[in-house]
Amino acid sequence: MNERPIAPPVAETPVDLDWLGEQIPYRLFQQCIHCGLCTASCPTYVENGDENDGPRGRIYLMRSVVDGRLGVGPEVRRHLELCLDCRACETACPSGVQYGRLIEPFKIEMVRKAPPGKGPSRLQKVVLHHLFPYAGRVRAALWPVRVLQRLGLMKAVEGSGLLKLLPPTLRNMQAMVPPLRRPSNLAEVLPAIGPRRARVGLFLGCVTDAMTPQTTEATARVLRRNGCEVVVPRGQACCGAIHFHSGAEAPALDLARRNMDAFDFEDLDAIVVNAAGCGAMFKGLGHVMPPEERERVARFVAKVKDVSEFLAELGPIPPTHAVPVKATYHDACHLCHAQQIRAQPRGLLAMIPGLELVPLAESELCCGAAGTYNLTEPEMSRRLARRKVANIEATGAAVVASGNIGCTLQIARQIREQGLPIEVVHPVDLLDRAYEGGS
The missing domain is CATH 1.10.1060.10 (Alpha-helical ferredoxin)
Incomplete structure (x- = not known):
């Protein structure tokens, strides 16, 4: 070598x-x-x-x-x-x-053990440990952006140069914010549509639910359309991945325990997750939790399923409404590599009437989001995002789907900056359109 x-x-x-x-x-x-x-x-x-x-x-x-x-x-x-x-x-x-x-x-x-001046900055630690893991705090922090977007003033603020006064970390965060929707407001128990086939818990996540509440709602609707009673525990928390991958192991494990307490997982057929990073964090808990807790952890982990994984195992009900669009699919790293889930989301997309699914070159190469990598390593992150978007543009697709919030935010940012007419969605968003008729 x-x-x-x-x-x-x-x-x-x-x-x-x-x-x-x-x-x-x-x-x-x-x-x-x-x-x-x-x-x-x-x-x-x-x-x-x-x-x-x-x-x-x-x-x-x-x-x-x-x-x-x-x-x-x-x-x-x-x-x-x-x-x-x-x-x-x-x-x-x-x-x-x-x-x-x-x-x-x-x-x-x-x-x-980072020496002074190395590792995450004080601002980055505040963002990573005290903002991102809490959906309510993220929504509150995004309130000014939501107001500016609704008033149609966001582009004017961006063009004024005022954002350049912000620290680089905050500028980077602002550039990642998508067009914001109203927060999701799901009941604690949502009945199945049609005969009940399963009873599942829905994991909301933190950044996912705050940034893309429409995907949270779409996930719940798709599960209900497939005969699932959906339970949304109020006591659930962040999966802990943000803490864990930024060196704060103890808080990450405490968050894992909160989720195990919140979900009555012994009484559920599955705990459904729609963010690849969260699913990978949960499925890897057996390697990081103390030995005396691993028996309970193993029972919890056995119930954790990505939404595409769960639907493929359940046997999805074919949707009937056409979604006439050319689409491509990007493999989120923590879905395809960490969880070995590749065929399931493609299979769900292939069910949608009218949807043309085209292959993406380097589909399994990271887009540069990698959890919080786009904040801590912005230069390499941008290089990988540009590479990914060039491959997406080459497909001629009008829509790109991916099963992780980090990927969708990262790719959407680069697409906005390049002014490309490409929509970025979660696969379940497209499936929801096919069930609901585009509503």
């Missing part, structure tokens, strides 16, 4: 090797045979061509740190920070390397 030499570590991050050893069984490093088949699937390697910005190189770096042969200096830290944790390498790996279980503890430890 040809690796670019690593500079001698300077101002090393003091990582806790004992803690990392507890989190990462050493055999996980040994599974990597350094064949390099993962590199072509890695977004940062595809963009940079740097071996240390690919999965094989990063595994080599992490193993060297654990072995005590290398410190976490600025250059090592940078290569690891630049990873999107998209887990495309897991799909490509012939040896079954669980890359996510390697990089995630390293990222947590680097954030916890």
Whole structure:
């Protein structure tokens, strides 16, 4: 393997090797045979061509740190920070390397022990830990934007240059905000339409429900149209992914416990999730929760289903209203790589009368959203978003669908900035139109 030499570590991050050893069984490093088949699937390697910005190189770096042969200096830290944790390498790996279980503890430890001036800024921590995980706070923060949008003044404000006075993190956040709808207001229990086939819990999420409440409502309607009684627990919370991936492990696990308490999962056929990142977080809890809680966690995780996964297993009722549009589908990383869900959303889209589904080049390459990556690594995030949108534009599709809120916001932002006439939706939005007749 040809690796670019690593500079001698300077101002090393003091990582806790004992803690990392507890989190990462050493055999996980040994599974990597350094064949390099993962590199072509890695977004940062595809963009940079740097071996240390690919999965094989990063595994080599992490193993060297654990072995005590290398410190976490600025250059090592940078290569690891630049990873999107998209887990495309897991799909490509012939040896079954669980890359996510390697990089995630390293990222947590680097954030916890970050030297001054490194890691998330104070503003980013406030946004990530005290705003995004709380849908009510997100709605309140978006209130001025909603008012400006309704008055038709948002473009004038953007053109005035006033937004340039905001810190970069807030400017970046504002650019991601889509046209806002009224908040969803679902009853706690929604009856099935027709004979009841299942009783399911609906996970609302935080950013998803605040930014795209129409998708929350569409998900509930589609489930009801398929004979599901839908339960929407009031005590549910953020899935914890935002905290977990930004180094705040304890609050993330507390949020997981709140959700397990909120959903009476023993009495539900499934807990339906419409955001890939949330579903992946829940399904991975068995690796991060304390051993004494894992039996209960396993029962909870067994009920968690992506909406497309659940409908495919239930047997969807064919919709009858035509949606005459050319559409393409982008695979959200935490749906296709973390959950191995690919065929199900495409199968649902193929059911829609009149919809022409066309393939997308590099469909499984990350769009650059990657949870909060577009806030913490904006330059690489933009590069990947432009690459994704160029591929979408090349399909000639009028609509692009994706099963994750981060992807839809990221892609929609780039489409708006380029002035392209392409709509960005969740697959369930299109399915809802086909059931409801476009209402």
